[in-house]
Amino acid sequence: MSNQSLINLAYLTASMLFIMAFKLMTGPRTAVRGNYLGAAGMAIAILAACFEKPVVVSLTVNGAWPLVMLGIAGVIGGGIGAVMAIKYPMTGMPQMVALLNGFGGAASTLVAGAELWNMTHNASSSDAVLMANSIRQLEPWTQFAIATALTGLIGAVTFWGSLVAFAKLEELKSFKKAWTHPLRHWINLCLAIATLCLIGAVCAYPSWTILYWLLVVVGSVLGCTLTLPIGGADMPVVICLLNSYSGLAAAAAGFVIDNSVLVIAGSLVGASGLILTAIMCKAMNRSLVGVLFGGLGTSTSTISDDSVYAGKIKSAGVEEIAMVLEGASRVVIVPGYGLAVAQAQHAVRELANALEKRGTTVEYAIHPVAGRMPGHMNVLLAEADIPYEKLREMDDINPTFPETDVAIVIGANDVVNPAARSDPKCPIAGMPILDVDKARTVIVVKRSLAPGFAGIPNPLFAADNTLMYFADGKKAILDLTAALEKA
Structure with a gap:
């Protein structure tokens, strides 16, 4: 078999690995294996490229120097990539992808x-x-x-x-x-x-x-x-x-x-x-x-924060919220970018476990664009080993909100903003949202009333059925879990 035939066979193998990697990365349980296959395919492709005719000719003419340069470039690039992968926090994944x-x-x-x-x-x-x-x-x-x-x-x-x-x-x-x-x-x-x-x-x-x-x-x-x-x-x-x-x-x-x-x-x-x-x-x-x-x-909306929030915000403490959750038979957790910032995914899993021990049904409402990149919330919750079957897409879970006792919004803003339905001038006008405002009680865990990425106020925070819990996401959920376990 000729040298070029071997190179083509290596390329074919790499291509098959890429396709298999794409298939495996469609599911959370096989995504890691898909990443490994993709990396293996890329390694094979790079190695095969080093035996292409132009590279061989260059080595013949210039000696080992081109190979040394390739090695140096590979070490530098691989080193930078490894440092970025290790040092970049999960909250920075969208920036890293960009x-x-x-x-x-x-x-x-x-x-x-x-x-x-x-x-x-x-x-x-x-x-x-x-x-x-x-x-x-x-x-x-x-x-x-x-x-x-x-x-x-x-x-x-x-x-x-x-x-x-x-x-x-x-x-x-x-x-x-x-x-x-x-x-x-x-x-x-x-x-x-x-x-x-x-x-x-x-x-x-x-x-x-x-x-x-x-x-x-x-x-x-x-x-x-x-x-x-x-x-x-x-x-x-x-x-x-x-x-x-x-x-x-x-x-x-x-x-x-x-x-x-x-x-x-x-x-x-x-x-x-x-x-x-x-x-x-x-x-x-x-x-x-x-x-x-x-x-x-x-945004072309002229609605101000004061007109939405003034005198309408109901703040609650951990004891009051724990009492609300004690009587709930169905709870839906809505994660957002704030959950990623607080790194609260593991705390959320502990809260869900505490609720389930009390006989409460717990599910997770996932908006397709929650966070800063596609699948951001899925990645975070998978990291905390939350069962994938408990994650429900927007179209699937929206009809169930009227029968939901408590919806816990953790760091989400724009994807639960009712202004998308009511204000045609806001930047998210017409965007499908999670209908958490239709739940019997809504608990919003948030540091402040600061707007989301769209830069507009959220009428949900001032709704009659909403309780605001102002705290760091991770600390708030841990305190809430502790209060439930003591009850």
């Missing part, structure tokens, strides 16, 4: 740029003649140039869009408010036209590498201007979309360097990201076209 999406886009852009420089500066004389006439020749230079240009554009948009998303998720001061310049759509249109012109120029004159880097610069600006107008309420959708972009950039880079496994892996990520984006858009009542062009999730 960064990793951006790094993927940047890597694809740099690979395509390097390959373009290599091809145009090391081409044979016959190739140079073909390149000069590539505007009339479809093979091979124009196809290569098209793939290169698309990689540079998508990668640049992904990288800078991801950095903006990271800044928004970190709630950095300069990025808290959405960019609402009245000419932003015209700016985006002009940038889009410029990118199309530059793609054509790169295809016509691939030897002018400056055109490629100019395309990258324009794409970088476009990535920023597309992401800046998007408000906090739509950030889970943006994360999905940028994840898809990173996959598409990788797939395009695979065409650039003629690497089949990169095309397959990138296509899997790109397709799954687009599917997840569509699901998130449906969950938030947003259109995909609207998200692509930005400007969603921004």
